[in-house]
Amino acid sequence: MFRWVKGVRSFSSAASSLLADATTAAKLRQPASFQVFRDVPPLRQLRRKLLKNDRTVGFVPTMGALHEGHISLIRQAARENTDIFVSIFVNPTQFGVNEDLSSYPRTWDSDVEKLEALNEELARVEAETGSGAKAGRITAIFAPTSKVMYPTLPPSSEIDGDGSFVTITPLSTKLEGGSRPVFFRGVATVCMKLFNATTPDRVYFGQKDVQQTVVIKRMVQDFHIGTEVRIVNTTREPTGLALSSRNVYLGERRRAVGLTIYRALKAAEEAYLAGKTSRADILGAARSVTDTVLAEQHALSKTERSLFEVDYISLADPDSLEELDFVDAAKGGVLSAALKMAPLEETKPGEDCGLGDGKVPVRLIDNLILHPKA
Amino acid sequence: MFRWVKGVRSFSSAASSLLADATTAAKLRQPASFQVFRDVPPLRQLRRKLLKNDRTVGFVPTMGALHEGHISLIRQAARENTDIFVSIFVNPTQFGVNEDLSSYPRTWDSDVEKLEALNEELARVEAETGSGAKAGRITAIFAPTSKVMYPTLPPSSEIDGDGSFVTITPLSTKLEGGSRPVFFRGVATVCMKLFNATTPDRVYFGQKDVQQTVVIKRMVQDFHIGTEVRIVNTTREPTGLALSSRNVYLGERRRAVGLTIYRALKAAEEAYLAGKTSRADILGAARSVTDTVLAEQHALSKTERSLFEVDYISLADPDSLEELDFVDAAKGGVLSAALKMAPLEETKPGEDCGLGDGKVPVRLIDNLILHPKA
Known part of the structure; x- marks a missing residue:
């Protein structure tokens, strides 16, 4: 649930981002159907009360800017818990020094509206379906300041910066971690803090960010965190394009071509399902899709085409994320890819070019699980 | 409570230490008055039951080889909790590659006997003093294998080794961390695991290892761990020498000279209490003691003297452990020192030379807190 809109120029420093914290604090709209917590002790008090009453807590960590992907996590949590805690915190330590923490969208009011609407829907659905189908409710929003989350030292974005961190290596250095060395350290660190603050029975993450799910599962296992990690299927548009906060930047033309990432992964998955096990055969099927589309696009004029770059297409072990030469059918694998959608070279009058x-430039990621074969 | 007997040659590799785990597992004597847990899930079950019954858990992490210092932690825990969990686990990741993990004493049977005796004493004291003085009891011993504590990757002792770690910098690089770069990473990592496995209301550490107390307090604060860190005064011999597992190696002659560390710190403390605030004045008082003793020893013959080296004498900020040029009387400071007691050059017939x-060679550490002045 920690996603980052890449490519927007950075306007401000970490200092002004802490200011943003304070501004947000002042104007936080208080919703009706759940409580908003800005610090840990009162949240812990609520958690303890719930525990005493045999209620269960599902926790959904977010950086705000909520979309249907987040909502699907909460719906899943509502099916499995009596109470749902949602955190909204834009975590500075997962942004690299050259990344755009300050431009990450902060959309408190609309986030709260979405959560209130969802709570109403959960109540309505429960009432309509009768006593058979209990649904949990969002009970608490945890929206801490940076100072609450990083109480002693300023949060560092430098790989050798000082602070209190959780590091999970070599997992964190693979795939997405290759180009973003501090990212998974930041994610693991903030999740450890959030898990300790909320002590949930279950935590919910989207399959979309597959490396994040692997890192978090590893952290929970290695540190004996008393929670269950639940992974929720990627929410997709009808075309198959995975939902992402950054899709709003695509526009119509790049949205169509961006679908290539999904089509390439599907082609690789089909090769696996058809019995192929070698890296060459499986990833070759994906590469063939991206190569074909790229050739087609290059043949078009600048007002028609959308160029992209394949950052990586990976076939990896589901636990270690080590690249595989062959898939062990008893264990399966993870197909994942990242595509960099270049800016449009020339636009047409009236064209929907997105935000x-x-x-x-928009970097798309997606993945499919190659399930073990019986 | 994580102490390490330095200077004994290392006999075996990490592999044979894992074997030691298994051997211990096979012959674990089952005590009468508490349960022994070797894995997390059953321990968690007990913890949950205690929580439901409004009982409180005090946790005392140890590496076994229990002495009066550990017992004083447990006594303190018994005054403040209904139930006490004691862990016994020799943590590989806090031993450097050249340090002697394999020679660390493993004394399961005598440890269990001491804990049983203590439980009997706690019951007796409670019975004698009547209902006014409730005392907690040791309910559980957590004695995990290395595989339970490090389930996915072999525990690395290399500073750039792979694994799941908690790092607390720059705190971990100060004082003891200077000569032992992986030590506090190992301590923080294993404590995070142990705290998650036991979810105690309170954890107990000895003042003796002052840097450890500062690192753990910082970890609990930064990661929002829902426990209270309780620091218990250093247990000392009547002379003032701080209790330590490694004192058994001293013998009579070195024990007398080893007291210099305490006398030096006391001299520095007296300077502070007499109104001195500068590093030069406060540490000068300590240096004057060590210089005098060292000169006296050098003047003696090899069969009489005990030589030593001052590793460091430090005057530091109590939260950051940064060295101080002046003590702010409103905040106080930490005086700490390490002394390396050299082997005896020549021994006399019948002399008590210790184990x-x-x-x-025995490295002694000690510290005193300079309390803030009103």
Whole structure:
């Protein structure tokens, strides 16, 4: 649930981001159907009360800017718990020094509205279906300041910066971690803090960020964290494009071509399902899709085409994320990819170019699990 | 409570230490008055039951080889909790590659006897003093294997080794961390695991290992661990020498000279209490003691003297452990020192030279808190 909109220029320093914390604090709208917590002790008090009453807590960590992907996590949590805690915190330590923490969207009011609407829907559905189908409710939003989350030292984005961190290696250095060395250290660190603050029975993460799910599962296992990690299927548009906060920057043309990432992974999955086990055969099927599309696009004019770069296409072990030469059918694997959608070179009058007018480079990621074969 | 007997040659590799785990597992004597847990899930079950019954858990982490210092922690825990969990686990990740994990004493049977005796004493004291003085009891011993504590990757002692770690910098690089770069990473990592496995209301550490207390307090604060860190005064011999597992290696002659560390710190403390605030004045008082003793020893013959080296004498901030030029009387400070007691050069017939016949170099550490002045 920790996603980052890449490619937007950074406007401000960490100092002004802490200011943003304070501004947000002042104007936080208080919702009706759940409590908002800005610090840990009162949240812990509520948690203890719930525990005494045999209620269960599902926890959904977010950085706000909620979309249907987040909502699907909460719906899943509502099916499995009496109470849902949602955190909204834009975590500075997972942004690298050259990444755009300050431009990450902060959309408190609309986030709260979405959560209130969801709570109403959960109540309505429960009432309509009768006593058979109990649904949990969002009970608490945890929206801490940076100072609450990083109480002693300023949160460092430097890989050799000082602080209190959880590091999970070599997992964190693979795939997405290759280009973003502090990212999974930041995610693991903030999740450890959030898990300790909320002590949930279950935590919910989206399959979309597969490496994040692997890192968090590893952290829970290695540190004996008393919670269950639940992974929720990627929410997709009808075309198959995985939902992402950054899709708003795509526009129509790049949205169509961006689907290539899904089509390439599907082709690789089909090769596996058809009995192929070698890296060459499985990833070759994916590469064939991306190569074909890229050739087609290059043949088009600048007002028609959308160029992209394949950052990586990976076939990896589901636990270690080590690259595989062959898939062990008893264990399966993880297919994942990242595509960099270049800015549009020339736009047409009236064209839907998305937020930022097609000028924002967008990095898309997606993955499919190759399930073990019986 | 994580102490390490230094200077004994290392006999075996990490592999044979894992074997030691297994051997211990096979012959674990089952005590009468508490349960022994070798894995996390059943311990968690007990913890949950205690929580439901409004009982409180005090946790005392140890590496076994229990002495009066550990017992004083448990006594304190018994005054403040209904139930006490004691862990016995020799943690590989806090031993450097050249340190002697394999020679760390493993004394399961005598440890269990001591804990049983203590439980009997706690019951007796409670019975004698009537209902006014409730005392907690040791309910559980957690004695995990290395595989339970490090389930996915072999525990690495390399500073750049792979694994799941908690790092607390720059705190961990100060004082003791200077000469032992992986030590506090290992301590923080294993404590995070142990705290998660036991979810105690309170954890108990000895003042003796002052840097450890500062690192653990910082970890609990930064990661929002829901426990209270209780620091218990250093247990001392009547002379003032701080109790330590490694004192058994000293023998009579080195025991007398080893007291210098305490006398030096006391001299520095007196300077502070007399109104001195500068590093030069406070540490000068300590240095004057060590210099005098060292000169006296050098003047003696090899059969009479005990030589030593001052590793460091430090005057530091109580939260950051940064060295101080001046003590802010409103905040106080930490005086700490390490002394390396050299092997005896020549021994006399019938002399009490301690375990290892005076040949084992012994590193002593000690500290005093300079309390803030009103």
